[in-house]
Amino acid sequence: MPLMLNDEQQMLAEAADGFVRENAPVAHLRALRDRDDERGYDPDLWTRFAQMGFAGVLVDETHGGSGLGAVEAGVIAEALGRTLAPTPYFSTGVLGAHLISALGSEAQREQWLSSIASGEALIAMAIDEHTKHRPQATALGARPSGNGFVLDGSKTFVVDGHVADAVVVLARTSGEAGSAHGLSLFLVDPATSGVGIERTRMVDSHNAARITFDKVQVAGDALIGPLDEGLSALQPTLDTGRACISAHLNGISAECFERTMEYLRTRQQFDRPIGSFQALQHRAAHLFTEIELSRAATLAALQRLDQDADSAAADVAIAKAKAGRVAELAVQEAVQMHGGIGMTDEHDIGLFMKRVRVAQEWLGDAAWHTEALARRHGY
Structure with a gap:
């Protein structure tokens, strides 16, 4: 396509x-x-x-x-x-x-x-329990109780978890932490007794939450998808989220590039626009090509998800890794080419840099996806 x-x-x-x-x-x-x-x-x-x-x-x-x-x-x-x-x-x-x-x-x-x-x-996804994205490391337990389950444990980096009407919780119904098998998904009402929610203000001024589950009783119909095979069933959703975050990062990269180009055209030094300096032109050209490569990788992943989501994992990993690294390059170059004012709160570049830092981590950073891709190819 x-x-x-x-x-x-x-x-x-x-x-x-x-x-x-x-x-x-x-x-x-x-x-x-x-x-x-x-x-x-x-x-x-x-x-x-x-x-x-x-x-x-x-x-x-x-x-x-x-x-x-x-x-x-x-x-x-x-x-x-x-x-x-x-x-x-x-x-x-x-x-x-x-x-x-x-x-x-x-x-x-x-x-x-x-x-x-x-x-x-509003729906929130409670997947991670650690500082890095590791869904297989889920330890939050869900043990059978009557016609339902009892949830015990905690989740972190639950984006919009403090305002959600329902929280989708990845919980361990069997096996040990580290195993992909034995994980199940539950749709939980945040108002349920035993659910504790702490709003966390992230570095990019967006919000997430830490959520604790202390003997939280949920009915059997709270289960979403298959019992014990929730992680594999969840993958197309995670991959769709990852590809969309990649597109989000591309939007940040493109905006930073355009703002930087405008600055290079208007900022004068030695009676000429600094954009006329060859060193800056080379850096700008390199950044432009990297952004275009990232957008192509992301669109390929999104298209593959629409064609056959079950086979899109590798394309998504490439897109998320590439988009994250290019966005980091874009904001770093934007800060440097803006000079000292790029680091001030008066200008927006720092806000883009902070957003990249958070979006990079969400659902796996570049290193996580690079490793996943390597393992997929037998390395």
Whole structure:
């Protein structure tokens, strides 16, 4: 398949970019940060975002969504990267919507999908328990109790977990920590007795949560997908999230590049634009080619997810690793080419750098995906 957007996808890209730039510029993130907003996002903006059809991009039309695919979800994610707009899009519109659509029971789909598409319900994914992404290391236990389960343990880096209406929890129902087998998924109401939620404000001024589960009783119908094989069933959802985060990182890279090019054209030194200096031209040319390679790798992964999600893991690993490293290069070059002002809070470049640091870690950084790819090829 050609590595380019078709006409409909390009129209969606333009609509998403226009909406985000008009309604959620970087100044919007600054305002939420400066008043230490408890939610970390603007509910009114999220409602309008949903009315545009963006929140339900992965929800089928029967439940009020757009019924589109990973490429379209990635297009929206890239637009959000250009302004750092804080929304529950990744936790709810991508991960939550994809998981419930793919693995949810009919009752779960009826309960949640329409509300996700309309922007009324928020879903959080509680996957990790350590400083690095290691889903196989899950130790949070879920032991049978009556007709349900009792959950004990803790999760960290639960993006939007402090405002979620439901939390999808990866728990160990059998085996030992480190085994891919024996993991199951549960849809938990955060108001359930024994659930403790601590909001954490991340370095990029977005929000996540630490969540503890102290003898939390859930019914049998809280199970999503197969018992003990939850991690393998979860992989297409994680890969969709990873590819969309890659697109988000590409949006950051492109925005930083464009801002830097404008600075090189306007900043004068020795009575000439600094962009006329050959050393800076070489660095800019290198960054441009790296961004284009990253976007191509990401689009290839998104397209593969739409064609055959079960075979997309390698493409996604390449995209996430490449996008993360290129985004790091983009923000570093932007800071350096802006000179000393690039490090000041008055300018936006530092905000992009902080967002890259968080997005890199989310669902596996470049090193994690490089190792996963190497293991897949027998190294």
